[in-house]
Amino acid sequence: MNDMDTIRAKAETLIEALPYLRRYAGRTFVVKYGGHAMGEERAAREFAEDVVLLKAVGINPVVVHGGGPQIGAMLAKLGVESRFVDGLRVTDKATADIAEMVLSGAINKQLVGWIARAGGRALGLSGKDGGLVTATKVERTQKDPESNIERALDLGFVGEPTHVDTSVIETATAAGLIPVVAPIGAGEDGHTYNINADTMAGALASALGAARLFLLTDVAGVLDKSGELLTDLTPADIAELRADGTIGGGMIPKLETCVHAVENGCDAAVVLDGRVPHAMLLEFFTEQGAGTLIRAEEDGR
Ligand SMILES: Nc1ncnc2c1ncn2[C@@H]1O[C@H](COP(=O)(O)OP(=O)(O)O)[C@@H](O)[C@H]1O
């Protein structure tokens, strides 16, 4: 496509999406932008444009970002080993410091910059700022394969949000700013906790009573065993897909987050491909939507 065709295609997408988006004026969309999805600069630019468009039509976007691959690259550069348990990075003190540096320092400010270039005003913060998220250490157990006894697993400074104070988000939003949140939280014990970005986004979506939780990743959505996109799922469907092994890896915590969010105050969650131009807008006006829509009850899009 030449430049003119690209501009025309973009304009058509925006014009078609507008009437659908206006229905959500005054509501909150929590958008989680995953580390895998933010690889390409073009995609990041378009993501920022979409976020600014949402704000321009009166929706309150709240961006939560990941950065797993970028933390991994920095740990490798610094010679710190890293491993995951159930999709969570085991986080010692050195890893927590590096995760905070990469997430709050580098990626957060990069996103704030992209939103500024797209014409928006973003406020970068982490769960620590304004008391947004209080985290508690994640407790996990694992069955010892020999004795069959459940043993406690120490994941270090991996946290989960146990208290969300949305006032800093509400103040920022009311001032015309777009909050951009890094998945780091402070514990009541004074420690810094590394929080899975999907979990962080889900906790904010529930606390804010969001109309949508968008999880932008590097696949079209939830796929069935033959690789076809599943467009609509309920918590009961997800339990079946998990039991029969259709979903695995990072998709398990992602869908757990979606189920928790739609059962606790968020209208619907969508898992979609963040690398597709204007994925969030396409979700609203294409017949099938974009990605997989998760609702507490099956009642269409
Ligand atoms: N049924 C499934 N449908 C789609 N993706 C799946 C499924 N089961 C496992 N996955 C994996 O989940 C990944 C998305 O999770 P993750 O890598 O944690 O994403 P992100 O880094 O964007 O949070 C996909 O890239 C895919 O490899």
Ligand SMILES: CC(=O)N[C@@H](CCC(=O)OP(=O)(O)O)C(=O)O
């Ligand atoms: C505890 C834990 O695993 N934290 C994640 C935080 C970043 C993240 O979740 O980023 P993505 O969404 O890009 O995977 C980590 O250290 O990788």
